[in-house]
Amino acid sequence: MRTKTGNKEQRILEAAVAIFARDGYHHSRISDIAELAGISVGSVYLYFDNKESILNRLFSDLWARLVGQLKAQYRRQDLTAVEKLDIMIDLIFNGFIHHADLAVVFVNEQNFLLNHGRPDFIKHYEAYLQMGTQIVREGIKHGVFRKDVDLVVLRHFTFGGIRHLIHLWAHEPKRFPLLQMRSGIKELVKNSIRVAR
Amino acid sequence: MRTKTGNKEQRILEAAVAIFARDGYHHSRISDIAELAGISVGSVYLYFDNKESILNRLFSDLWARLVGQLKAQYRRQDLTAVEKLDIMIDLIFNGFIHHADLAVVFVNEQNFLLNHGRPDFIKHYEAYLQMGTQIVREGIKHGVFRKDVDLVVLRHFTFGGIRHLIHLWAHEPKRFPLLQMRSGIKELVKNSIRVAR
Amino acid sequence: MRTKTGNKEQRILEAAVAIFARDGYHHSRISDIAELAGISVGSVYLYFDNKESILNRLFSDLWARLVGQLKAQYRRQDLTAVEKLDIMIDLIFNGFIHHADLAVVFVNEQNFLLNHGRPDFIKHYEAYLQMGTQIVREGIKHGVFRKDVDLVVLRHFTFGGIRHLIHLWAHEPKRFPLLQMRSGIKELVKNSIRVAR
Amino acid sequence: MRTKTGNKEQRILEAAVAIFARDGYHHSRISDIAELAGISVGSVYLYFDNKESILNRLFSDLWARLVGQLKAQYRRQDLTAVEKLDIMIDLIFNGFIHHADLAVVFVNEQNFLLNHGRPDFIKHYEAYLQMGTQIVREGIKHGVFRKDVDLVVLRHFTFGGIRHLIHLWAHEPKRFPLLQMRSGIKELVKNSIRVAR
DNA sequence: AATGAATGAGAATTCATTCAT
DNA sequence: TATGAATGAATTCTCATTCAT
Numbered sequence: 001m002r003t004k005t006g007n008k009e010q011r012i013l014e015a016a017v018a019i020f021a022r023d024g025y026h027h028s029r030i031s032d033i034a035e036l037a038g039i040s041v042g043s044v045y046l047y048f049d050n051k052e053s054i055l056n057r058l059f060s061d062l063w064a065r066l067v068g069q070l071k072a073q074y075r076r077q078d079l080t081a082v083e084k085l086d087i088m089i090d091l092i093f094n095g096f097i098h099h100a101d102l103a104v105v106f107v108n109e110q111n112f113l114l115n116h117g118r119p120d121f122i123k124h125y126e127a128y129l130q131m132g133t134q135i136v137r138e139g140i141k142h143g144v145f146r147k148d149v150d151l152v153v154l155r156h157f158t159f160g161g162i163r164h165l166i167h168l169w170a171h172e173p174k175r176f177p178l179l180q181m182r183s184g185i186k187e188l189v190k191n192s193i194r195v196a197r
Numbered sequence: 198m199r200t201k202t203g204n205k206e207q208r209i210l211e212a213a214v215a216i217f218a219r220d221g222y223h224h225s226r227i228s229d230i231a232e233l234a235g236i237s238v239g240s241v242y243l244y245f246d247n248k249e250s251i252l253n254r255l256f257s258d259l260w261a262r263l264v265g266q267l268k269a270q271y272r273r274q275d276l277t278a279v280e281k282l283d284i285m286i287d288l289i290f291n292g293f294i295h296h297a298d299l300a301v302v303f304v305n306e307q308n309f310l311l312n313h314g315r316p317d318f319i320k321h322y323e324a325y326l327q328m329g330t331q332i333v334r335e336g337i338k339h340g341v342f343r344k345d346v347d348l349v350v351l352r353h354f355t356f357g358g359i360r361h362l363i364h365l366w367a368h369e370p371k372r373f374p375l376l377q378m379r380s381g382i383k384e385l386v387k388n389s390i391r392v393a394r
Numbered sequence: 395m396r397t398k399t400g401n402k403e404q405r406i407l408e409a410a411v412a413i414f415a416r417d418g419y420h421h422s423r424i425s426d427i428a429e430l431a432g433i434s435v436g437s438v439y440l441y442f443d444n445k446e447s448i449l450n451r452l453f454s455d456l457w458a459r460l461v462g463q464l465k466a467q468y469r470r471q472d473l474t475a476v477e478k479l480d481i482m483i484d485l486i487f488n489g490f491i492h493h494a495d496l497a498v499v500f501v502n503e504q505n506f507l508l509n510h511g512r513p514d515f516i517k518h519y520e521a522y523l524q525m526g527t528q529i530v531r532e533g534i535k536h537g538v539f540r541k542d543v544d545l546v547v548l549r550h551f552t553f554g555g556i557r558h559l560i561h562l563w564a565h566e567p568k569r570f571p572l573l574q575m576r577s578g579i580k581e582l583v584k585n586s587i588r589v590a591r
Numbered sequence: 592m593r594t595k596t597g598n599k600e601q602r603i604l605e606a607a608v609a610i611f612a613r614d615g616y617h618h619s620r621i622s623d624i625a626e627l628a629g630i631s632v633g634s635v636y637l638y639f640d641n642k643e644s645i646l647n648r649l650f651s652d653l654w655a656r657l658v659g660q661l662k663a664q665y666r667r668q669d670l671t672a673v674e675k676l677d678i679m680i681d682l683i684f685n686g687f688i689h690h691a692d693l694a695v696v697f698v699n700e701q702n703f704l705l706n707h708g709r710p711d712f713i714k715h716y717e718a719y720l721q722m723g724t725q726i727v728r729e730g731i732k733h734g735v736f737r738k739d740v741d742l743v744v745l746r747h748f749t750f751g752g753i754r755h756l757i758h759l760w761a762h763e764p765k766r767f768p769l770l771q772m773r774s775g776i777k778e779l780v781k782n783s784i785r786v787a788r
Numbered sequence: 789a790a791t792g793a794a795t796g797a798g799a800a801t802t803c804a805t806t807c808a809t
Numbered sequence: 810t811a812t813g814a815a816t817g818a819a820t821t822c823t824c825a826t827t828c829a830t
Contacts, residue, residue: 153381160361184350192389547775558751578744586783
């Protein structure tokens with residue numbers, strides 16, 4: 001029996017990221033993905049039900065990974081809320097810094113999926129944001145963050161802001177250096193909620 | 198006499214907003230737009246070169262209007278930088294509050310156009326952000342805002358954050374009330390850059 | 395405005411009969427039908443929803459025509475039941491004698507449609523058989539046909555028998571001359587139900 | 592030792608009947624057949640050249656069996672032509688009464704094969720019909736059947752009629768009870784050719 | 789200007805068959 | 810023999826755009 005190569009699925013996902021980033025999800029062709037992955041068109045369908053499920057899987061993996069990484073830090077007692085917030089932001093940036101293509105897909109297509117029924121990455125995505133909110137709550141309790149922060153607005157505003165900066169970097173890395181933007185963001189976020197003085 | 202023409206063109210744009218919002222740009226059909234506008238498919242092409250140019254025009258109009266509105270306030274000497282920043286944010290929200298469909302299209306499709314060559318709405322879009330940056334600079338000069346704010350990060354971060362909140366509102370207005378989010382944002386933005394104390 | 399040619403639908407149907415007869419419904423390509431009809435592939439879909447609906451329409455037209463023709467004779471008082479039965483059979487044969495292709499499609503594909511939900515030709519088809527049954531009933535009442543004939547079996551048996559002979563003729567007209575088979579059938583049918591003596 | 596082989600081949604054939612009956616030959620998948628047979632897709636091709644040859648084999652087996660059964664009765668001197676005709680019809684019905692699936696395949700797909708070159712079941716099929724004709728000839732010689740019967744028409748008409756009734760039964764056994772139809776058919780057939788009085 | 793019929797390129801998906809193991 | 814992963818040809822249907830009227 002011809003045995004499954006074992007990494008074909010991964011190759012498809014990697015190829016898909018590249019093609020989706022280059023052409024946009026809607027203009028991407030399965031045949032291009034297959035070609036880049038070095039397999040036949042039909043084989044794509046051995047691993048994925050259809051084009052959308054590839055995109056879904058990409059986001060699922062991305063957010064599952066982020067959640068996994070954050071969880072490890074989340075409960076640590078030796079870190080302040082401010083430090084945890086920094087870590088959260090770092091995680092996102094680290095996740096993309098070596099994968100500009102993934103960043104492009106992330107900023108361009110997440111909305112599309114979100115508007116399309118209940119994709120399965122949603123639970124991880126919300127878990128991540130939820131942990132962020134929790135960290136801020138903790139900071140408020142310790143008197144580091146202001147009491148009157150609107151947590152819902154904060155979390156989505158921050159998420160949107162970060163996403164947009166990643167977008168800019170992914171398209172023009174020279175003009176928008178990721179590291180510089182990362183520290184700029186940290187400052188903004190912390191200032192926006194820190195107790196005055 | 199442009200009445201007839203202007204009328205139809207406008208009707209096409211309005212229909213397009215509704216259809217794009219409902220189906221997403223890529224899945225929208227020209228025939229649906231024509232039908233909603235009450236004209237024939239062929240007529241659409243008398244007013245627009247192709248599907249993309251309708252979308253382009255939508256954004257062009259949107260940003261031109263915002264720029265026009267902001268310009269009027271921008272130079273006023275009787276307003277502080279903080280007040281001007283509030284106005285800027287208000288303008289964006291006011292532009293959408295009665296046009297949820299436009300908001301949906303705005304958040305979902307602006308990236309697509311941005312990644313597609315140099316759409317002509319870009320100059321207005323950048324002018325708007327530029328004025329925002331200028332307002333912040335003014336605030337810094339007057340000692341209201343912190344000197345060390347990264348202006349590039351600030352403007353894009355803020356833009357991204359606002360956009361995302363508008364997105365949430367457009368899809369779930371009950372859960373994300375626009376007015377509440379607007380004041381939450383104002384607080385965050387101002388706190389994030391205000392001089393401590 | 396480009397006006398509808400008015401007979402394009404008909405040309406598609408005629409082309410479809412030829413292609414379906416040659417290749418069988420399942421192996422027929424829309425592109426072949428379009429080509430034979432002298433139009434583009436896309437145009438086929440202006441007139442028909444999909445491939446199956448073309449086939450459906452073919453049968454619908456066929457049976458509607460047969461029913462129409464039979465109705466005219468059905469009520470005549472000057473004809474005996476025997477004569478009416480002859481007419482019924484003649485109608486079917488006449489319907490095919492100049493359209494061997496239609497005959498082929500008829501015998502090969504009617505079952506497929508019948509097994510596929512409720513195609514709309516069914517009502518005509520059943521009306522036709524129903525009239526046949528009624529004619530036989532009439533003959534029984536007048537003492538021409540035997541009382542103990544199983545009408546259900548008779549009508550379906552006869553239909554199946556005729557269909558099969560048409561099949562043979564359509565494929566090998568030389569070996570199975572239609573006219574000869576027609577009279578053979580008439581004899582069989584009448585003998586099978588005629589009152590002995 | 593053919594146990595293993597013979598076994599699997601048979602299982603494939605049985606599975607194929609079920610799947611062909613359910614989905615129609617053209618829409619049946621080899622993978623479904625393999626699954627139902629409890630073997631792998633590849634194994635199907637160890638026993639059959641391709642999909643069509645499975646169908647072929649089904650018909651070949653069916654008709655070979657019928658011929659074999661008929662032959663045993665065919666030469667008996669103690670039976671009249673009428674009795675032999677009854678037997679012929681019984682054989683067909685008995686062949687299906689416990690195999691509705693086979694009946695469905697038989698009525699739906701035999702034409703397809705017949706139109707497709709020279710399938711190898713043809714010789715059995717024709718032998719069967721030939722014997723039927725011979726029986727009728729015998730009856731004519733003995734003065735039981737009418738001299739003027741068109742034997743060709745008779746045999747094909749009868750075959751077509753029987754097939755159609757089997758079709759009806761296979762799809763709606765409640766509405767078209769096989770036994771009742773069988774006796775109805777016998778009556779019709781015999782009456783259609785019996786010498787008057 | 790207006791119409792809407794006509795076009796035809798385009799792409800996702802299926803599945804019989806092959807073949808490496 | 811047996812497996813089932815891999816192949817890739819094949820075909821329906823869609824829809825932006827064109828164009829005859």
